[in-house]
Amino acid sequence: MTTQLIAILGAGGVGKTTTSAALGLALADQGYRVVVITVDPARRLAQALGLESLSNQPQTVFENLENSGRLEALWLEPQSALKELVQKSTSSLEEANFILENRLFKILQSQLGGIEEYLGVEKLLTLKRLNKFHFCILDTPPSRHAIDFIESPKHILKFFDESILKFFMSDQSGNDEKQNSGPAAFFKKLLSVGRNQALDLFRNFLGRTFLTELAVLLTRLKPLHKHFTQTAEEIEKWVTDPETNFVLVAAPEKYPVLEAKNLSNELRIRDLAPPALWILNRGFPESPAPTDALLGQKLNSDQIFRIKSKLASQIAIVDGIKTDLTGTNSKLVTLTRFSVRQLTRDQLMILGREILKTWKPKSKAEK
Amino acid sequence: MSPFVSQFHFVTGKGGVGKTCVSAALALSLCKKNQGPVLYIEVQGNGMGLKILGLNQQPRYEIHGLGVHPEAWGMQLTPRPAFQEYMGHVLALGMEKSLLGQATHQMREKVCETVVSNKIVSAFIDVCPGLEPSVILGKIHYELTQGKDPDRKRRWAYVVVDAPATGHSLMIFKSTLALTGIFGSGLIFKQASRIQSDIKNPEIFVPWIVSTCEELPLQEAREITKGLHDLNLPAPRLLLNRVPATKTVPTEKFPDLREPSKHISFSDLDAEWAKALGAWQEEEIDQIAIARDFLKNNSYTNLHWLPELTTTSGDFDLNQASELLDTSQIKGSPSP
Numbered sequence: 257m258t259t260q261l262i263a264i265l266g267a268g269g270v271g272k273t274t275t276s277a278a279l280g281l282a283l284a285d286q287g288y289r290v291v292v293i294t295v296d297p298a299r300r301l302a303q304a305l306g307l308e309s310l311s312n313q314p315q316t317v318f319e320n321l322e323n324s325g326r327l328e329a330l331w332l333e334p335q336s337a338l339k340e341l342v343q344k345s346t347s348s349l350e351e352a353n354f355i356l357e358n359r360l361f362k363i364l365q366s367q368l369g370g371i372e373e374y375l376g377v378e379k380l381l382t383l384k385r386l387n388k389f390h391f392c393i394l395d396t397p398p399s400r401h402a403i404d405f406i407e408s409p410k411h412i413l414k415f416f417d418e419s420i421l422k423f424f425m426s427d428q429s430g431n432d433e434k435q436n437s438g439p440a441a442f443f444k445k446l447l448s449v450g451r452n453q454a455l456d457l458f459r460n461f462l463g464r465t466f467l468t469e470l471a472v473l474l475t476r477l478k479p480l481h482k483h484f485t486q487t488a489e490e491i492e493k494w495v496t497d498p499e500t501n502f503v504l505v506a507a508p509e510k511y512p513v514l515e516a517k518n519l520s521n522e523l524r525i526r527d528l529a530p531p532a533l534w535i536l537n538r539g540f541p542e543s544p545a546p547t548d549a550l551l552g553q554k555l556n557s558d559q560i561f562r563i564k565s566k567l568a569s570q571i572a573i574v575d576g577i578k579t580d581l582t583g584t585n586s587k588l589v590t591l592t593r594f595s596v597r598q599l600t601r602d603q604l605m606i607l608g609r610e611i612l613k614t615w616k617p618k619s620k621a622e623k
Numbered sequence: 624m625s626p627f628v629s630q631f632h633f634v635t636g637k638g639g640v641g642k643t644c645v646s647a648a649l650a651l652s653l654c655k656k657n658q659g660p661v662l663y664i665e666v667q668g669n670g671m672g673l674k675i676l677g678l679n680q681q682p683r684y685e686i687h688g689l690g691v692h693p694e695a696w697g698m699q700l701t702p703r704p705a706f707q708e709y710m711g712h713v714l715a716l717g718m719e720k721s722l723l724g725q726a727t728h729q730m731r732e733k734v735c736e737t738v739v740s741n742k743i744v745s746a747f748i749d750v751c752p753g754l755e756p757s758v759i760l761g762k763i764h765y766e767l768t769q770g771k772d773p774d775r776k777r778r779w780a781y782v783v784v785d786a787p788a789t790g791h792s793l794m795i796f797k798s799t800l801a802l803t804g805i806f807g808s809g810l811i812f813k814q815a816s817r818i819q820s821d822i823k824n825p826e827i828f829v830p831w832i833v834s835t836c837e838e839l840p841l842q843e844a845r846e847i848t849k850g851l852h853d854l855n856l857p858a859p860r861l862l863l864n865r866v867p868a869t870k871t872v873p874t875e876k877f878p879d880l881r882e883p884s885k886h887i888s889f890s891d892l893d894a895e896w897a898k899a900l901g902a903w904q905e906e907e908i909d910q911i912a913i914a915r916d917f918l919k920n921n922s923y924t925n926l927h928w929l930p931e932l933t934t935t936s937g938d939f940d941l942n943q944a945s946e947l948l949d950t951s952q953i954k955g956s957p958s959p
Binding site: 461462514515593 | 637638639640643669671710734738741743744746747788811812836837838839840906909910913931933938
């Protein structure tokens with residue numbers, strides 16, 4: 257079974273995780289086998305879906321027995337995912353343990369910066385290779401550029417570039433002779449001969465203890481290189497597939513919409529599929545009354561005034577997006593704000609069905 | 624006598640709660656105290672905060688004057704140039720008697736540029752976990768301890784930082800605290816130790832958590848409060864944003880949030896409108912209940928709130944927000 261990717265993108269706080277879960281539930285209800293993956297550390301939604309805890313294995317959270325549709329969810333726990341990765345790609349248990357017990361590795365592990373995104377990608381591929389899902393929904397991590405996750409394997413690969421390994425593993429001693437030729441000569445040499453002197457300076461900056469430890473760790477991590485290369489190639493192929501579904505989520509307010517437009521632009525720059533769907537989440541209850549009638553009302557309280565101005569700007573935003581999307585294949589769904597409390601599973605299902613009324617994700621698979 | 628350190632206001636919270644607008648309003652409010660220049664730093668943002676504060680050009684790493692107030696200055700903090708600059712400072716600091724210490728500022732800059740543009744170094748900066756967030760805090764700390772306004776060369780009275788959302792924010796502190804563990808020696812180690820002691824001082828480091836009156840953002844507020852506590856950092860100020868039913872900030876003390884009026888007459892509106900407005904009103908009443916519950920169960924000694932301050936064009940009403948944001952309790956760092 258070919259697994260189709262649905263990537264949910266958007267600024268923070270617009271309801272990406274909620275949308276992922278809602279869409280997953282509704283697709284499963286229609287008979288698809290779906291998995292939702294998120295690295296969002298928030299456990300609230302997991303609870304709403306009935307998940308007890310974070311885990312590295314998908315857990316079934318919903319089943320439709322009539323049509324064998326099923327939703328599984330996976331809330332990535334980065335630290336154990338990393339451990340799993342090391343164990344999988346080293347040749348022996350001893351080798352794996354050496355890395356896992358390394359002092360530097362332990363600290364790096366608790367400080368997972370970009371690695372977290374990489375682990376999400378890694379897990380995504382593992383699920384794809386199972387060939388048992390129609391759809392894989394990715395709730396992208398909150399980051400400056402939400403599409404960064406695609407590039408994360410490439411970043412990791414850079415680290416294993418031959419010259420980098422050589423630099424960190426080379427002898428750290430013996431660059432003192434340069435200290436005697438006066439500042440001018442030193443800088444001249446530094447800038448003209450370039451590389452080696454620049455690197456010496458960098459070594460000095462990082463400190464000797466760190467470099468020695470890093471060299472030891474990198475030697476041991478070398479076998480993982482092949483693994484990272486494969487992951488990078490496979491994810492790129494998958495994500496750049498024109499059938500990949502990118503979903504942009506925004507609130508119908510000025511700033512979140514600007515952010516979504518930026519994301520749409522980034523998809524274009526990276527030659528990825530255009531957004532298949534725009535979701536404007538947490539809108540005002542829709543009213544058929546025209547804006548003019550609204551603004552003509554006598555203001556009888558601050559509250560009504562606030563609501564009116566807010567609604568007027570919302571209507572303008574939705575109209576603007578509709579105009580932008582004319583002539584494209586992107587669909588637009590506006591969702592009414594449900595509640596300011598955490599949504600229940602039933603409410604999520606209603607939201608999901610609402611989305612699927614307007615939009616069907618592209619899929620190569622038959623149910 | 625310890626050297627002067629500018630007071631560091633760090634604004635965080637769940638995505639979408641209005642961190643950028645609130646931090647801009649805070650910066651303007653602190654400017655109006657007339658205690659000296661204020662530096663507004665937008666961390667990896669899209670330049671929105673700087674734009675709100677009147678920057679009418681492309682946001683850059685360099686410090687620019689902001690149109691909204693003569694004391695307002697701003698910059699966009701991105702990791703790469705920060706790393707380059709930070710490296711220069713660290714190297715100069717640790718090598719005062721060496722060749723690099725004798726070099727001119729310009730020479731040092733050129734050297735760091737060469738180093739950072741080196742292929743290997745550049746890849747290392749990209750992938751070394753914890754390095755990027757630490758460099759960000761490193762730059763902020765430089766401004767706290769040595770930064771000056773480009774015009775009159777006075778030290779910053781306040782530095783206001785518009786931080787990334789919760790998870791990434793805590794990473795900035797965690798990474799720096801862990802740097803002392805990663806780098807057992809060397810110049811970064813020394814620098815990180817100094818930062819560590821400064822951000823643990825409540826007279827210097829003032830974290831702000833912004834939240835709306837909704838369940839998820841408030842839960843995240845609780846988590847970051849715990850996160851700061853676990854790292855032994857000062858207790859945060861909580862700012863409830865877009866509090867309903869308040870055009871002006873209530874003067875009553877915590878936790879007496881006003882109930883939205885239940886008696887608005889919808890009689891002169893048509894039925895559809897009455898329905899829409901009714902639903903909105905229900906939501907506001909719910910928000911107040913959620914906020915009350917939260918405040919009852921979580922103790923925050925420093926509580927602020929702001930109403931929704933959007934103009935009809937959807938823009939944020941910065942001036943009104945800076946007036947309503949009560950910063951009278953904030954005194955700044957103790958004088959040197």
